Amino acid sequence: MKLRAVREGLLLVALAFLPAIGEGIYFRDKISWQSSIPASELVTVDQARAWGDSAIWVDARPDEEFARDHVPGAFSLNEDHWNELLPQFLPNWSPGKKVIVYCSAESCNAARDVAKRLRDEAQLTEVFVLQGGWEGWVKKNR
Amino acid sequence: MKTSILTFTLSIFICVAARAELKWEQSTIDLHPAVGDKTAVAHFKYQNTGTTPVHFKSVRASCGCTTTQSQKEVVNPGEKGEVVATFNIGDRTGQQMKTVTVQTDDPNPSQATTVLTLKATIPQALEIKPTFVYWQTGEEPKPKKISIKASKDFPAKSISVKSNSQNFESKVEPSKTSGEWTIEVTPKDTSHPMGTALLVQSDYPKEAPKSFYVNASITAPPGAPPALRPNVPGAPPTKTGTPAAIPSPAADR
Numbered sequence: 001m002k003l004r005a006v007r008e009g010l011l012l013v014a015l016a017f018l019p020a021i022g023e024g025i026y027f028r029d030k031i032s033w034q035s036s037i038p039a040s041e042l043v044t045v046d047q048a049r050a051w052g053d054s055a056i057w058v059d060a061r062p063d064e065e066f067a068r069d070h071v072p073g074a075f076s077l078n079e080d081h082w083n084e085l086l087p088q089f090l091p092n093w094s095p096g097k098k099v100i101v102y103c104s105a106e107s108c109n110a111a112r113d114v115a116k117r118l119r120d121e122a123q124l125t126e127v128f129v130l131q132g133g134w135e136g137w138v139k140k141n142r
Numbered sequence: 143m144k145t146s147i148l149t150f151t152l153s154i155f156i157c158v159a160a161r162a163e164l165k166w167e168q169s170t171i172d173l174h175p176a177v178g179d180k181t182a183v184a185h186f187k188y189q190n191t192g193t194t195p196v197h198f199k200s201v202r203a204s205c206g207c208t209t210t211q212s213q214k215e216v217v218n219p220g221e222k223g224e225v226v227a228t229f230n231i232g233d234r235t236g237q238q239m240k241t242v243t244v245q246t247d248d249p250n251p252s253q254a255t256t257v258l259t260l261k262a263t264i265p266q267a268l269e270i271k272p273t274f275v276y277w278q279t280g281e282e283p284k285p286k287k288i289s290i291k292a293s294k295d296f297p298a299k300s301i302s303v304k305s306n307s308q309n310f311e312s313k314v315e316p317s318k319t320s321g322e323w324t325i326e327v328t329p330k331d332t333s334h335p336m337g338t339a340l341l342v343q344s345d346y347p348k349e350a351p352k353s354f355y356v357n358a359s360i361t362a363p364p365g366a367p368p369a370l371r372p373n374v375p376g377a378p379p380t381k382t383g384t385p386a387a388i389p390s391p392a393a394d395r
Binding site for chain 1: 338354361
C-alpha cells in the first residue's frame with residue numbers, strides 16, 4: 001500500500017516535470033542568460049544621494065542621452081567611446097570614493113556592463129549600479 | 143435553425159483558417175566580428191506562413207548601440223523578408239547579447255511578440271591588466287606594473303608606450319612568451335594630484351596600428367577637490383555635468 005503511494009507520488013512528480021522540460025526546450029532561445037545584479041552591487045537613489053561628495057556618478061547611457069540631461073556632476077562613460085572617456089573619468093576618482101553607475105532604466109544593461117569593466121579592468125572597488133537608473137533618479141528628483 | 147448552425151460552423155472554420163503567422167528562420171544569431179570591425183550585422187529572416195497579412199507594429203532594439211531595419215510594414219501571405227539588426231561595437235569587448243523585440247498585429251498574443259537575439263563575441267585584441275594604476279598623494283613613487291597579452295587573432299610582435307606627461311615614466315619589457323609584455327609606470331613626483339593616459343601602440347595591423355590606453359593617476363587625498371584632467375592625445379573635451387568640478391586646464395603637461 002505504502003509502496004504504491006510512493007510510486008504514484010513519484011509518477012505525479014515526473015508528470016509535473018514534463019511540461020516544464022517541454023517549455024524549457026521550446027523557449028530555450030528566449031531564456032535570459034544575463035545574470036541579475038547581486039543586491040550588494042545595487043544602490044537606491046536615496047542611499048546614493050546620502051553618500052554626497054564621497055560618491056562619484058557615472059552615466060553609462062549613449063552620448064546623446066547624456067547631452068540631453070544627466071545627474072548633476074555625472075561623468076559620461078559608455079562603451080561606445082570607452083577608450084576616450086575612461087581617461088577623463090579616472091583622475092576624478094580617489095581611493096574610498098564610491099562609484100555609482102546608471103543607465104536609462106531598471107531594464108537596461110549598460111550600467112551593469114560599465115560597472116563590471118570598472119571593477120575588472122580598472123580594478124576599482126566600491127562600484128555600484130543605481131536601482132531604477134536615470135528614470136528612477138528623475139522620479140525622485142523632479 | 144439549420145442555416146444558423148451552418149453559418150456558425152462556417153464562421154468558426156473561416157476564423158480558424160484565416161490566420162496570420164510569421165515564421166522566423168532563426169531567433170538567435172551568433173556573430174563573430176574580427177578585430178577592428180566597427181559593426182556586427184544580423185539578418186533575421188522570416189516568412190508569413192499564414193493566410194492573412196501581418197503588419198509590423200514596432201521593431202525595437204534593447205540598447206542604443208543597436209539599430210534595426212525592417213524592409214516592409216506589411217507582409218502578405220507567403221511573402222519573405224528580413225529584419226536587419228546592426229550592432230555598433232564601439233569599444234566593447236567579449237560576449238555581448240542584444241535583443242530586438244518585434245511586435246505584429248497577430249491576434250494570437252504568443253505570436254504577436256517575438257524576441258530576436260543577437261549574440262556577438264568581440265575579440266579583445268590586447269588584454270591589459272590593470273588598465274589603471276594610481277598612487278596616493280605623498281606615496282612613495284614606486285613603479286607599478288601592467289601586464290599586456292595579445293590575443294591569438296592579433297599577432298602583434300611589439301608594442302610601444304607614449305605619454306604626454308613628463309611626470310610619468312614608462313618602459314616596456316617583453317616577456318619570455320611571444321605576444322606578452324609588461325609596462326612599468328613610475329611617477330617622478332606624487333606630491334599633488336594629476337593624471338595621464340599612456341598611449342599603447344601595437345605594430346599590428348601594419349597599415350593602421352591599433353591604439354590602446356592605460357591610465358595613471360596621483361589621486362587626491364580624501365575631501366580634496368577632484369584631480370586634474372589628464373592630457374589625452376586626440377581625446378574630446380571632458381564630458382561632465384559640472385564643469386566646475388574639473389579644474390582647467392589639463393593638469394599635467
